[in-house]
Amino acid sequence: MVCNDSLVFKAVTEAISAVNGRLNCAANIVSARDYIARRKIDGIVIDMTLPGTLDLIDRVRRGSSNKFSVIFACLGPNMEPQFVVRAGANFIVTRPTDISQIERMFRVAASMMAAEKRRFFRYPLMVPVQLRIGEQALDGTMANLSEGGMAIWCLQDLARESTIQFSFELPFGGLIQGHGEIAWATAEGTFGIKFHILQDQAYTHLSGWLARCNQLPESARIHPSMLTGT
Numbered sequence: 001m002v003c004n005d006s007l008v009f010k011a012v013t014e015a016i017s018a019v020n021g022r023l024n025c026a027a028n029i030v031s032a033r034d035y036i037a038r039r040k041i042d043g044i045v046i047d048m049t050l051p052g053t054l055d056l057i058d059r060v061r062r063g064s065s066n067k068f069s070v071i072f073a074c075l076g077p078n079m080e081p082q083f084v085v086r087a088g089a090n091f092i093v094t095r096p097t098d099i100s101q102i103e104r105m106f107r108v109a110a111s112m113m114a115a116e117k118r119r120f121f122r123y124p125l126m127v128p129v130q131l132r133i134g135e136q137a138l139d140g141t142m143a144n145l146s147e148g149g150m151a152i153w154c155l156q157d158l159a160r161e162s163t164i165q166f167s168f169e170l171p172f173g174g175l176i177q178g179h180g181e182i183a184w185a186t187a188e189g190t191f192g193i194k195f196h197i198l199q200d201q202a203y204t205h206l207s208g209w210l211a212r213c214n215q216l217p218e219s220a221r222i223h224p225s226m227l228t229g230t
Contacts, residue, residue, distance in 0.1 A: 001025050002032035002056070003047035008074055008097050012045055015102035019110065029056050036060060041069050042113040043106075045093075049076035054087050061088040064183075070109045072102075122146045123213045125171075132165040133158070140191075142168060147210055149183065149194040158182050158191050166193060174205030 003009050004027050016023045026032035029052035044060065046053050060066050073089035075081065081092045091105045122144040129152050131138040140154040160182050167177045178198040185191045198206065
């Protein structure tokens with residue numbers, strides 16, 4: 001939350017507590033921008049009376065880690081809700097703030113946040129991966145897998161933002177083939193591949209495999225904040 005209005009802060013704090021959420025706060029846009037750039041955030045509450053708020057929303061929506069975060073915009077006097085929604089806000093909070101209204105919005109938004117978390121949870125999986133960049137065929141080993149991408153180990157150097165073809169077999173889950181992009185790389189030879197296109201029945205195979213993984217205990221999952229480069 002980025003806000004310096006004590007009444008708004010109090011209302012949001014009580015609503016967050018009612019839905020068993022956790023709140024981190026920033027007093028200005030600069031500190032909020034820095035905080036958001038370094039973390040994966042489920043939701044962002046923005047006091048639109050602060051200068052630079054529209055730029056902050058634009059940065060979030062054009063970024064990579066938090067572009068799908070749920071944004072709650074707390075309007076100031078005479079602000080048009082449609083204008084803020086077009087800028088990228090998902091929910092509008094009006095003044096004077098009502099705790100029950102904010103709590104209801106947080107509960108509605110929880111399903112959106114949960115869906116986004118499922119996209120980014122990564123599950124440990126070590127299987128061979130066949131890669132191709134242009135005419136060059138490469139071999140890699142998967143480290144973990146999510147709905148939106150995977151991390152691999154590869155002996156060859158892979159340039160960031162390169163378009164790459166990949167193919168691998170899920171244990172009891174079918175063949176996954178598709179195209180993606182090298183999203184990040186480490187000096188230790190680990191690379192992140194973001195999925196762009198999956199072929200044939202790959203979406204069905206991947207969704208089914210991840211659904212079975214979702215039944216695993218939380219300790220078996222890897223969150224992107226634990227991985228370098230995500």
